[in-house]
Structures are given as structure tokens and as C-alpha cells.
Amino acid sequence: MASSVNWMLQPQVDGDSGDAGITHGDLQCGNILLCAKSLDSVPAHELAQDMKEGIGISEPIKRLDRREDRWAPRYLAMAQPLAKYGEFGPSLIAKISDFGASFMSLDQVEEPVTPVALRAPELVLGLAFDQSIDIWSFGYLPSELVTGTMVFEVDSCGEKTPENDAQTNGVHIMEFTDRLGAPLEYLLQKWPRRERYYGKDGTQTRWSVEPGEDLAEKHPVCLLEDFILKERFPDIS
Template sequence: MASSSPPQTPSSKVPKNPSDDRFEPSVFAAEWIEEYRPGGFHPIKFGDTMADGKFRVVRKLGDGSFSTVWLGVTDGASLPKYVAIKVMKAKQSISAAANELQVASVLATSDENTPKTTHVLLPLDHFTEQGPNGNHQCLLYEPMGVTVASGVHKIPQYRDKVRMMGERRRYPKWMVKTILKHTLLGLSSIHQRKVVHGDLQPGNLLFATRGLDLVDEAELVQSPGDTTDTIKRLDGKIDRWAPPYLALGQSLDKYADFTENMEIKISDLGAAFFQDLPPTKIVTPFALRAPEIILKQKVDEKIDIWSFGCLIYELITNTQLFPVAPDGEEENAEEDDDHFLALNDIIGDLSTNILLHWPRSGLWFGPHGERLNPRAELPRSSGSFNPELYVFDSLETLFKENKTDDIDEAESAVIIALIRQILNYEPSLRPTAEELLGNPWFHSQ
């Protein structure tokens, strides 16, 4: 599809300082309104057409740091009746979209030695859309139902129930196994082509829909109202760079397939990379980082395997295995310390490689690997947090406390052994996705 040059915007009309707020703040959980400026998001409203009228926007599906995602209606001739349209920020369009499309083109190939990619959401097509903020790369996808991160609240047993305080909602065991097995099939396809996903997490695992093309458009249309928030400039002027309103993302969870025929696909190849061309920054979620990511060492596809090991525990228990999180947008040494200490307590003694290359290991461990407790020397204040070093329980203890009742002691031992096999501090000793697919636990009832 043809692209065109970005419009010439008079410099006198461009916001002079990107930090100057132009709009009244919004309480909506949507993209940041101030990013509607040259180089930023493309302003879209319901009913807009894109790609010279080939797609008509009827619903917002979601948003992220670098894109918004919309449900579009097509003529159904060469594409499905409904498509998800990922619209990149103008300033990210060239690099981010090009990377995603390059990776996707490799994943779309197959021959007698490399089977067809399965359980990975690949672009159906792409085009460039011109707008007041520049040229925006737009990627078309099969519309999916809901993420694994949020889908647990939409499965039949919970959909119409009010969540009670303290209630822990978890996927039934058969669904957990299906989600994990399909994720392994996707990872196997990706890794066979020497690609690393780099951002494997529940938010990037999606349930497919069932029968969406048979749904009447009137059921899917989103209109301005309760799910939109009018954009207002502080100076009362009309803003040519922004849409008239922000819209909340409305997932297609109503049409997600939660039956035994359910299908899970790995999505978002924006952070994916080829094994021989790793990026300078890995975007794996903080708590799912493999040790080599924390140490900024060489990485390969085994960082995806590490994340997968964490997900086994997380999906079964609905709790994070390593309860660590960044204090802000930038990671710091103290947060890395907390992560390594959690690994040491939960998984077991840190490897020699980690202790040698972790710059601050001497603060926490003695010359013979003995655990030190520097925080115990800090002054205690009345009513304040106990400064002594917190020690996490082992994997075995945590799993026993958080597992579901239908997992007995024998099965617990099998799952714990599987997680320990995966979460090996030495990347080369972690199993491959293909090897894990052969584990009987994924195929048992």
C-alpha cells in the first residue's frame, strides 16, 4: 500500500516545549493525551476510515507506549471482515514497525526443514497512514479475544460474579496446561528461526476468538459516551493534532474461545530480535528477567525459556515467583540486588558466574559465599519497617502455600522439578522449547 510524505506543519503552530501541558488531565486508563503532537500518536475517532477507505474504525481495542490498536471493518474480500489495526506513533514508525515486519517475514517462511510457524500472531498486512502528526505505520492482525493476564476474570466461572475482597482467581489446571503448551509451540517456531521474542509475559499471550466474522457489526460498534473522555485544551482552542476524545480499550473477551478448543497465540514482536543481533536494551518485564539480562551479559533465546519457567508458577498460583519490581522507570543497582537475593533464596545458591559479575555481591555475601546482613546494622526506629534482611521462602514452600487444591504432593514434585530444570542459572543448561514439549506433564489430564 502506498505511503506519502508527512504534511508540512507551520513551526509557529507546533507546541514549542514538549513538556508544556496543553490539555486538561484525563482520569481514563488510556494513552497519554500529551503524546498527540507531531511525531506522536495518530488522532483517531470512531467511524474514521484508513488506507484510502479500505478500513473503517468501529472500536478501540487497546493502547501501549508506542501505539494504539483499533478494530476495523473491511469489505471481507481479501481479508477477514474484522481486523485489528495497530497504529504506531509517527516517530517510532520507521524503526519499530520495520523491525517487527522484518521479524514477522522470517517467521512467516517455512520449508521441509522448518515447519510453519504456529501459535504466533503475525501481521496480515501493513500500510502507512498520513496524519497531522506525521506518517504512521499501521499493521493489520487477526482480532484476538483477551490477554492471558486479564482473561482469568472473563472465563465462564468468573464472568458474571463480583470479585470478593481477597479472592484469588486462577485458571483451571487444564487451561493452564493448554496455555503453556501453546506458548511452547509458539516459542519453538520462533526459536527455530533464530529469533528471540524478548518480552514473553501474560499480557503478550492472547486467546483467539471464535466466530467473530459472523457477529453483526452493530454488536461491536463503540460510540462516544461512557467509554470516552472529551479532550479539552487548557486555552480553549481546538487542537488539530489530537482527536476529540480519548477512548477506553474494549477487548473482545465476549467472543474469546475458552472451550477445550481454545487457542493461544504469542503476540507483540516489537521487542523481538535475531539471536546474532541482540539490542542494547532488553525489555523483558522486570520480575521475569533472566540473570544474564540483569548482568547485561550476552543473551539468546534462553531468556524466553527463563520467562516461561516463571510463567508456569505464575499461572498455577496467580502470584509472581520473584516478588520484585522497579521503583521507577529506570532500573538501579539496589533493585538488581533485591532480584538476585530473591533468586538466591527461592531457587538456591547463586552461581559463581553471578557472584563474580554482580558488582555489589560483596555487600551481601562473604568470601566463602556466606550470606551477610548489612541491613541489620541500620538503626531501628519505633514503628518503622524492620531493617533486617528479608529472606524469601524456597520454591517448594511457596508452591505448597499457593498451589490449587487439585494438585497433589506427587504432581507438585513434578511441577517443581520442571521449574527448577528451566530456571538454571547457566543459560546453556536450560531446556529448549522442543525438549519441554516432550515433558509428560503438559500432556497429562
Template sequence: MATVSADKPRYVTLKILMPNHKSSETEILIHKHLSENASEDPRSRHVTALLDEFQHEGPNGKHRCLAFEPMGATATSLVDYLTGNNPNIELLDKNNPPEEEYSDENDSEEEYFDQDNPQIIYSAVRYPKWIAQKILGHALRGLAFLHRNGIVHGDLHPGNILFSIDNIHTMGENELLQDEASTKIVVRRVGEERGRSTPMTLFLAQYLHKHIKLDSRLVIKLSDLGASFWVDSPPKQTETPIALRSPEEIFGQNIGTGIDIWVFGCLMFEFLTGNKLFSVIKWGPDPEAQESADDGHIMQLNEIISPLPDAMMELWPRSSECYGPNSEALNPFGDEDAYVCDSIEKKFHNEKLPEIDDEEEAILMSIMQQILVYDPKMRPSAEELLKHPWFADQEVDGPQQAMD
């Protein structure tokens, strides 16, 4: 984070792009296009705004530098500091959100899902329902703004969903200084001399979570449009995290705004349970590893969501290795028994947040079932989803509107 000297000095977050990176120009053009249309749509406040951009020449070449509004923490990181995940933080009341800021004096003692060892699943780390609902509602508003302007986010995941900081520009620099002692890493090159472009020191990210106020003024925004693209000019390959890929991405079909909507459906399950909907891991960069990950993902789609249509099964060259002649699941990975996943209905019922009663469970399950369909043309748009009472009743969009 940096400060900008001007008539009204302010803090900004700098994103320094790789030199001569092809997507850099697209990202800047997209941000400029959004800036031109932001004033017409109050949902624009749910996408981080580009404030300025400039060029910096370094040892690796010329870098485009983008200046954004500062944000507090990601939806991935902040959850570690909530009650139940950190016993030293006061309980969050869904009906009376607290005004105080949150501290990180002690690390969470909760255990997590180990992505490197998928057999080990620990107790869930999750948000209270009122925060989960705001995350989803605000993310959906951000998607609606992007899609209305012909833009696909392309890399939606909890790490690109950010919490805002209230009144950051009134804080002194000492309040925001990074704790170098706990985040500094000295770089040592093994076996080779240090190159002129090799950094001597690295600093771990230090989120500003303690400056976030989880109250009625909370605003959540989508960030990082580095993988975004125009609807009419999709890339050959997307940056979607492997377990959040839509069926059309897995099968190499045409893509559009539907890939964002699919991810949103997966994130609904994740934020309302604390667990990922799909467990997909790629064990290496080679084609065989990709095929193995795809097979596991497709089998989970078939078991968790619904049986794949025949036309989609025909696009899957290894389907006969995964399913027998009577559609029985086989195990392509060599173990004796095939692992059969529970359906999304059963998973959600067993893993949902305790605040969700049976009536609300049915409502949420209906929304996810509408979203998580294999044909992207049949998925509801972000605009249509916002009309649903579960999202529409949260708030009326507008810069002066307080959130309940």
C-alpha cells in the same frame, strides 16, 4: 478493530506503529519471514499472523499500520471473569469445559497483588488447571515456531498471550461495537494550548472476552513482536518486564532464545499458582533505582532458585552490601532485618492450584528446575520441552485437531 473491504470482508486488528521508529521495519520483516514458513509448521497457529500492512500519514508523521487477525482477550484480563474471581460466572469444570460464552456483567470482587505497594498481597486470582495448562502448552508451541525460525520474542508476558475468538467473521458489527459510554475519556490539556497532534478523545481498551468460548476448540497465541529480534542480531537492551528478566539480561551478558525460556519458566509458576515468582519494582528512572531493582532481583534469585555461582557473584559490584562474609543475607535497603524468600520448591508447594496433587507437583517442579538455571546453554529448548508428557499429551498439533 476494523473491517476490510474485499471479496471476502473480514475483521482485523490494527496496530499503528510510531512514525520513523527503528524497530518497525524489523517487526515487519520478522512477520513476513514467519508468514513464508507458516504453512510448513502447524505450530505457527500459536503466533498471531500478519495479514497486511500499509502506510498512513497523520499529524505526527507517517505511520506503518499492521493488520492482524482479531483476538479476544489477554491472559492478564480474562482471568478476572472466571469463577472464583467473578461469582456470577458458572464454574469451569476441568474435565468438561463448558461450551457457553462468558459475560462481564459484574466486575470481579476479588482483590489483587498491588504492584505499587509490594507489602500488600491479596488472595490469588488464577485460572483452573486445564486452562493454565493450555496457556502454557500453546505458548510453548508458539515459542518453538519462533525459535525454529531464528527469532526471539523478547517481550513474553501474560499481556502478550491472547485467546482466540471462534467464528468472529460471522458476527455483525453491532455485536462487536465498543461501548463508548464506559470507555470514552475526554482529553483536557492543563496549562498549555492543545497541539495539532494532541487527541481530543481517548478510548480505554475493551476486550472481546465475552466472545471467547472456553471449550475444546480454544486456541491461544503469542502476540506483539515489536520487541522481537533475530537470534544473530540481539539488541543492546531488551523489553522484558523487569521481574521476568533472565540472569543474563540483569548482568548484561549475551542473550538469545534462552531469555524466552527463562520467562516461560517464570510463567509456569505464575499460571499454576496465581502468584508471581519474583517481586521486583523499579522506583523511578534514575540509575540508582535500577541498581536497587537489580539488587533486589538478584537476592531473590539467590534465595528462591539457588545460590549464585561465584563467577556471577563477581559480576555483581554490590554483592558485599547484600551478603556478609559467611553468605548471610543482609538488607541493602536500610531496614533492620533482611527479608529471606522461601525457595521455589516451598513456594510452589504452598501456592499451587488445588487440582495439582503431590505426584504432579513433583513433575512440574522438575520441569521448572530444568528451565530456571543460570547458564542459558543448559536450559532446555522449546522443542525439547514439548517432548515432555505434560506438554506433549495435551494435543497433536494441526489445524483440524480438537483439544482435549
């Protein structure tokens, strides 16, 4: 299915958005919709939300200060996927959704809303970027689809401050190195903290940005191909 989704989305990434001069900026699995079969013949009760607490709805919502909130909903409805009604054969149709954070490529934004782990190198390094950030995210998606896990285990390091952002970027570059091999020298030259991790000859000297860890202890590397073979779902050959 991953290859089918990849093939179906490619015209949208390479064609429709690109021809229109639009950068999506938030291309991720959560923004890809797979079309379902016609539901006209499905009884309404099968599509109705399960109203059992803890299964279809949350526990009653309460304010932390226990005051009454007349405007809050009584509960939250939990996601109930329609996967069993999906068309996963040759007629599979996948569509990109949620263009709320998209922008015209000529109208450069300061920082797109791309999920941290899906950021292209130019975003991590604070360089100028264009529609190619969507291509990077698009190239990342098949790996996540066949493994069900994040390829780059990166999350924001605390509140958004310059120091925390720099630490997050350091973690991301270390993840690039573990999965894709040593970064290209011209990219490393753009990294303000390069000298903390690499010697003058380009040799990596530090493998962690976490305080308290043995910074000189080399971490095991699992390149992308090996990672996919190890983590893929059992039914994917």
C-alpha cells in the same frame, strides 16, 4: 487453562522462533493472544465499544496547561476484553504477538526490552545473552497465569542511572533468592556487588537494598512452589 497455554506456546518458543534464529525479547502475558470463536454470527452491537464515560471511554482529554490541542484525540477507548467469546476448551489456540522488539539472535542488541521482573539472570547480571532469555520468560509465565500476580516484585528504581540500575538489579537478585533459593555460586561471582550481600563463604549477610531498613534482618522466604500454592486462584487445584 495455564497448562493449555503453556503447551500451546511451547512449539512457538522452542521451534518456530528458535529455528528462525529470532529472539522475541518481550515475552509476557500481554503479548500472548488467545484465539476467539468465530464472531460472524455475533450482532455488531454486542461488539461495539461502550461509549459511556468511565466505562468504555475516558474522560475528555485535556492538556495540563489547559491549552487547546487540535491533534490529541477527544478521549481514550478503554480495553473491553472478548473473553466470553474465547475458546478455552481442548481446542484453545494461543499465539505469541508483538515482535516489534525482536531481533535476530546473531545480531546482539545492547539491551532487550524485556519487562524488568521477567529478566533472566544473565540480563540482571549484565552478562552475554541469547535466545535462552525467552525460555526464562516462558518458564515464568505459568506461575503468573495461575496466581494472577508477579512472582518477582521488581520495578525500576527511579530514573535510569548506573546507581539506580544497580539497585534494581540488587532487588531482583534478592527476589531470586526468596523464590528460587540461593543463587549458584558462579552467578554470584559475576555480581559486582556480591560482597555487600554475601560473605566470603557464600553465606547471605544482607537481605535488603532499601535505605533505612535493617539490612541484617532476614526476610521471610517463600519459595516458588509455596508461593504458587498460597497465591493461586481458588479454582486451580
